[in-house]
Every structure is written in C-alpha cells, then in structure tokens.
Amino acid sequence: MPSTRFAPPTEVPGLAARRIAADILDGVLHKRRTLDEQLEGPTAHPGLKALADRDRALMRRLVATILRRLGTLGHLLSRLLDRGIPTDAPRAQSALLIGAAQILWMDVPDHAAVDLAVRLVQSDRRAAKYAGLVNAVLRRCAREGQSLIDEVRSESLDTPSWLMARWSGHYGESAAKAIAAALSHEPALDLTVKANAAHWATRLHGETLPTGTVRTSLQGSVTMLPGFSEGQWWVQDAAAALPARLFGDIKGRRVIDLCAAPGGKTAQLAQAGAEVTAIDRSPNRVARLRENLGRLSLEARSLVADAIEWQDDAAGHGFDGVLVDAPCSATGTIRRHPDVAWLKQDSDIAALTALQQRLLNRAITLLRPGGTLVYCTCSLEPEEGEQVVAALLASDTGIRRVPVGVDEVAGLADIVTPAGDLRTLPCHLAHDDPTLGGLDGFYAARLTRS
Numbered sequence: 001m002p003s004t005r006f007a008p009p010t011e012v013p014g015l016a017a018r019r020i021a022a023d024i025l026d027g028v029l030h031k032r033r034t035l036d037e038q039l040e041g042p043t044a045h046p047g048l049k050a051l052a053d054r055d056r057a058l059m060r061r062l063v064a065t066i067l068r069r070l071g072t073l074g075h076l077l078s079r080l081l082d083r084g085i086p087t088d089a090p091r092a093q094s095a096l097l098i099g100a101a102q103i104l105w106m107d108v109p110d111h112a113a114v115d116l117a118v119r120l121v122q123s124d125r126r127a128a129k130y131a132g133l134v135n136a137v138l139r140r141c142a143r144e145g146q147s148l149i150d151e152v153r154s155e156s157l158d159t160p161s162w163l164m165a166r167w168s169g170h171y172g173e174s175a176a177k178a179i180a181a182a183l184s185h186e187p188a189l190d191l192t193v194k195a196n197a198a199h200w201a202t203r204l205h206g207e208t209l210p211t212g213t214v215r216t217s218l219q220g221s222v223t224m225l226p227g228f229s230e231g232q233w234w235v236q237d238a239a240a241a242l243p244a245r246l247f248g249d250i251k252g253r254r255v256i257d258l259c260a261a262p263g264g265k266t267a268q269l270a271q272a273g274a275e276v277t278a279i280d281r282s283p284n285r286v287a288r289l290r291e292n293l294g295r296l297s298l299e300a301r302s303l304v305a306d307a308i309e310w311q312d313d314a315a316g317h318g319f320d321g322v323l324v325d326a327p328c329s330a331t332g333t334i335r336r337h338p339d340v341a342w343l344k345q346d347s348d349i350a351a352l353t354a355l356q357q358r359l360l361n362r363a364i365t366l367l368r369p370g371g372t373l374v375y376c377t378c379s380l381e382p383e384e385g386e387q388v389v390a391a392l393l394a395s396d397t398g399i400r401r402v403p404v405g406v407d408e409v410a411g412l413a414d415i416v417t418p419a420g421d422l423r424t425l426p427c428h429l430a431h432d433d434p435t436l437g438g439l440d441g442f443y444a445a446r447l448t449r450s
C-alpha cells in the first residue's frame with residue numbers, strides 16, 4: 001500500500017485563484033502579455049477552466065485591482081520592506097502584491113489574505129525562502145497599510161508619468177487628475193440592449209443612462225445574467241455605443257464596418273436595420289464576432305480581410321455608410337483594461353497613427369458621394385483622433401465634417417468638441433457613487449464626401 005504521507009495535499013480553498021492571479025500578473029508585468037489574451041480564447045491560462053465562476057470573478061478583480069493600484073502598492077511595499085521587493089523570486093513579488101491588494105481594497109479577511117500569500121510563496125521553489133518575510137510584511141500592511149497610503153497622491157502614482165504628462169498637455173492638469181482618479185475604480189457593467197432599456201435596467205438592478213445604455217453594478221459572469229442567453233443585450237461601454245449612432249437612420253442602407261471584431265458596433269448597425277458588411281483582419285476575432293451576432297440573432301456579412309487591401313464587387317458602387325473603429329493605443333479603455341497603462345508606451349502612438357491614416361484614406365474610397373463616414377478610436381491621444389481627421393480634411397477638399405449636435409448625444413454638451421466631434425473622457429458622466437460614473441475615452445468624427 002502506498003503511504004498516505006506522500007499523497008498530494010488537498011488544495012486550500014481559494015489558493016488556485018490566487019496562484020492563477022499570480023501567473024497572470026507575472027504575464028502582464030514580466031512577459032508583456034495582455035489581460036485579454038490570458039483570460040480568453042486559445043491563449044487563456046489553462047487553469048481557468050477548473051475555477052468556479054465565483055473564484056474566476058474574484059481572480060479577475062484581484063488582478064485588475066493590483067494593476068489599477070500598482071504605483072500605490074509599489075510605494076507601500078517599499079515603505080514596508082527595508083531591502084526592497086525581492087528581485088530573485090517573481091512569485092514573492094506577486095504574493096506581496098496579491099496579499100496587500102486584498103487587505104487594502106477587497107472583501108477578504110486579513111488573516112486569509114496573509115495565509116494564502118504565504119502558501120503561494122511556499123509552493124514556489126525560488127520564493128519559498130521568503131515565506132517569513134511575506135508573512136511579516138503583510139501583517140504589518142494590515143496594521144499600517146491604510147495610513148501609509150493615505151499619505152500619498154495615489155492617482156498620480158498609479159498612472160504612468162508619460163500618460164499623465166500627455167493628458168495634462170492635451171486636457172489641462174485638473175482634467176488629467178480627474179481622468180487618473182476615474183481610472184482607480186472598477187467600472188460598472190455597461191450593456192447595449194436591443195430594445196426596452198427600462199425593462200432590462202430593472203431586471204439587472206441597474207439604471208438607464210441618458211444615452212440609452214443600461215448600467216449595472218452586478219458582478220460575476222455576464223453569461224449568467226438574465227437576457228444574455230436570449231441575446232437581448234451585449235456588453236459595450238456607454239461611450240463605445242455612441243459612434244455607431246452618428247449614422248442616424250440607416251434602415252435598409254448599405255454600411256461597411258472596416259475594423260469590426262468582436263462586433264459591438266456591427267451589432268448596433270445590424271440592429272438598426274442596416275445591410276452590414278463587417279471586415280476584420282483577425283480570424284480569431286471574426287470568429288468571436290460571428291458567435292456574438294449568432295447569440296443576438298443579428299445578421300451581417302462577415303469577412304476576414306485586411307481592409308486596406310480588400311477588393312470586392314460590392315465596393316465598386318460605394319457604401320452609404322463606412323465605419324472605421326481603428327486599432328489604437330486604447331488608452332481610453334484603461335478603466336476596463338488596466339494592463340494597457342503598463343503595456344503601452346509613448347512610441348506605440350506614432351506607429352499606430354500611420355495605420356489609422358491608411359485605414360481612413362481607404363475608407364474614403366469606399367464611401368459613395370453624400371454618404372456618411374464615422375472614424376473613431378478608443379484612445380485619449382489626439383494624434384490618433386483629432387489629428388488624423390484634421391490631416392485628412394486639410395489634404396482632401398472633397399471631404400467635409402458633419403458636426404455632431406449636442407441633441408444627438410442626449411444633451412451631454414461636455415462630450416462634443418467645438419469643432420463638432422465626439423470626445424469622451426473617463427471622468428465624464430460623474431456620479432455620486434464613482435463606480436457608477438465615468439465613460440471610456442472615445443473620439444469620433446462624422447464626415448461626408450461631396
């Protein structure tokens with residue numbers, strides 16, 4: 001009989017979620033892998049399948065909280081560790097971050113947060129020697145952590161300085177601080193509903209925003225929420241829902257969505273009754289678009305293609321509407337994707353601008369005279385938005401801006417620029433409860449061709 005002494009111990013509840021959180025955190029911080037690629041699709045962490053929905057939601061929240069408060073956590077740990085964070089054992093670093101984030105901001109008892117962090121380092125060959133240190137530092141964090149972080153200005157610590165400098169330059173110092181403050185909260189869940197927003201707001205314990213989006217603070221897996229499997233709504237930030245509305249009444253019109261996947265805006269166009277062609281160059285993402293449209297019982301012709309090179313008979317006559325939701329630095333989505341703040345760098349922006357210009361130039365060639373073109377990005381950087389459109393308007397006299405009226409965006413005057421473009425900031429749509437306020441940062445311009 002084998003000795004039971006050598007049987008693997010049953011894992012302590014909650015440890016798997018912390019271990020996966022540590023792996024994913026290491027993926028972002030040391031391997032430059034995005035949260036999305038580690039959480040979804042074929043490259044997702046293999047351990048996720050075995051996690052219960054509740055543990056998966058906790059793990060996702062834990063990683064997001066750490067990335068949101070990374071600067072503050074770094075400052076705090078440097079105050080609590082005489083010799084700094086151990087550099088020879090990445091798992092010791094992630095265990096400290098995971099323990100401290102739970103103690104400070106999550107609904108986890110301090111003793112459980114400390115115990116699980118200690119177990120995390122004990123199970124790693126290189127980090128095991130730091131078990132005593134992790135235990136002592138986290139116990140001290142439970143006693144003194146809050147007062148140590150009260151001494152610092154968290155929002156500037158938690159936003160990389162190159163982004164703070166950009167936002168101060170573009171929007172002014174106080175707006176930059178308000179943006180950074182808005183990024184420190186887990187945002188609410190925003191849904192675009194096919195119909196009957198008031199009904200879904202009630203069923204999902206949320207509210208209907210002036211723009212029609214249903215906003216709820218319900219947490220956990222969206223697939224379990226009422227209306228998901230019936231295809232009555234899709235997840236879409238309230239700001240992301242605005243650009244497709246700028247086409248106005250498009251029932252029966254031919255519209256092409258050039259950067260379509262995973263299909264949030266394609267779904268809006270199809271739901272509005274347009275005859276939609278949806279193109280994206282990523283096969284995996286087009287597969288998701290098809291899955292999403294299928295669940296929603298909406299129809300669009302979808303294609304995997306590079307929009308710049310795509311040729312088709314349908315293109316010859318020109319489309320009534322062209323949407324370019326261009327790939328971008330995504331700095332407007334840091335509320336929902338806090339890894340973006342640490343993965344992107346200043347030099348990425350210039351590289352993306354060239355692609356955005358090419359996509360916009362291509363889009364113009366697909367537009368029939370008098371048709372409507374909407375160009376948008378989820379970036380806060382004017383180089384990817386206002387400046388791309390300004391360059392086009394300066395170089396092509398046949399293109400004209402059709403200014404967005406405040407009445408088209410539910411009277412939200414703050415989000416329309418003097419030139420008549422849409423510009424949302426994470427600090428817009430403020431709410432008494434900060435977790436129910438805010439918008440992703442989006443830019444959109446509406447153009448036409450004579």
Ligand SMILES: C[S@@+](CC[C@H](N)C(=O)[O-])C[C@H]1O[C@@H](n2cnc3c(N)ncnc32)[C@H](O)[C@@H]1O
Nearest residue numbers: 259260261262263264265280281282306307325
């Ligand atoms: C911001 S995302 C689009 C989000 C989408 N419109 C939605 O609302 O769900 C940008 C998309 O552009 C795609 N893309 C990038 N370059 C492209 C190109 N040259 N042709 C077609 N698609 C492209 C990417 O694969 C990515 O899916």
